[in-house]
Amino acid sequence: MSTILNVTNLTKKFGRLTAVNELSFTIKKGNVYGILGPNGSGKSTTLGMILNVVNPTSGTFSWFDGTQNTHQALKRVGAIIERPNFYPYMTAAENLRLVCRIKEVPQSKIEEKLELVDLLDRKNDTFKTYSLGMKQRLAIASALLNDPEILILDEPTNGLDPQSIAQVRGIIKKIAAQGTTILLASHLLDEVEKVCSHVLVLQKGTRIYFGKVTSLTTDHGYFELNSTDVTALQNILEKHNDIDKIEVFQSYILAYPNKTISAAELSKTLNEQGIIITHFAQKHKSLEEQFLSLTKNQQI
């Protein structure tokens, strides 16, 4: 798999504040990456540096194995950062034409991309008449004009209404399905969980995790159970060798194993003990819970 971006010990200091601290990671072609972190953890600053708008204090990065300088490489990249920035007095089509001139790509794609984001019928309206959702969609169209090898999105659904969020997510999924590499910064964890294969977790500018979403934590999941005889169920689970602890959550009993045990195994044991099960589910912690426990561990 070819390398798209290589970041080595990237650091940015704003006066006394270290926004990004010795950050290293590699982006490979074909994966969907998420950058996670609370507000102010350095996500936007990191993207700003690799996109040539923020000067790094130290460290290096190279696009496409360093074969091109940054601004040449950026013509092969599509990026949307925070708020959509366009010329308010230009129409959507004029704005996109300017982007074509900058990226040195033919203007023939403008209609196609406006169609993709459902803005074709508004292409001759000036940007300032657009709603935030439409502006964000135009930004996506603009980022796709060059059929980028990597799409970078910084909080693409920030401040949008639910309908626009669904629309933007739909577009992102469509693009991901085409095999485009994506780098998505967000503090919305379900967003990342839904589309990303890999994740970079930042806290106070420092990398605390980088790897596959599935191996973010080495937990064994947990079981959610209910029975006609709750007390008996609790007793058996407490005596079970592989169960670390149990807790009662709403009307269910949650059982946390200390090693990976299969649902069939546990269900069989309970059956043998004569427990009639009315609810049985094997679950994993959501990315949100994993993320919170990860960032909490770092604070201690």
Next chain:
Amino acid sequence: MKRLFWIEFDKLRTNRSTRILIGAYFILLTSIALIAAIKFDIGFIKFHLAEQGIFNFPYIWHFNAFIGAFFKIFLAVVIVSMTANEYSNKTIKQNLIDGLSKREFLHSKWVMILTFSGISTLFIFVVSLILGSMYSNYTEIEIIFKDLEYLLAYFLKLVAFFTFCLFLGTAIKRSAFALGFLGVWQMFEGICFGLLKWKSPSWIDADQVFRLFPLNAMSNLVPEPFSRLSAVRNLAEQVGEMMQTNTIVRFWDIVIVLVWSCIFYLLTYRLLMRRDL
């Protein structure tokens, strides 16, 4: 270069207020021709300005270059706002992300400065040529194309002034404040000159020091043309005043203005390179 020109041209072409300002500028430049219509007819005093020799070749090059430069403030507004608006709309950030380098960004603006200055100079040339062919007493080729250095000076003056505007727009990032600062700077130069004249020790020549100030250097480039008029000369002699002002384009003024242009260009470049967006 062509790409950079079209990028900037698109940005300007689509902006209505820019179109109006540029249109107004060229209409005003043409209005120099209206001076020809100034006539007084009071009893036996008949005065027709066009016949006082202001439209004679080669004097007309000097006269029109001097008058035309007053209107440059219109284009200055365009240049300051086309720079400052990139910051207020944050479109400079988007431009860079889309793959324009900071150097290319600066050059797209600078190419526009050269274009404006070039077209304006060409415009003055054409207007003067037409006016001259209508009113000039001399129409020999060698006289017509004499003293064209005033047009070169006019061109350099515009380039330097607009580069200063580009720097102010970039540094201050707000059009109104940048233009305000331009006014303040003009006053600052005036006050400095006053202080130099008044307080400086005798070994300092206030006039020579003042020549080095950017806006003053630009205005020295095309000196006032009036004292060259015979009517003005006669008047001055009658009141016993000896006219000793400079009216030619001086080499050192060109050098000073070129140096200032480079300084403003480099300061803008440095600012762009260092600033985080």
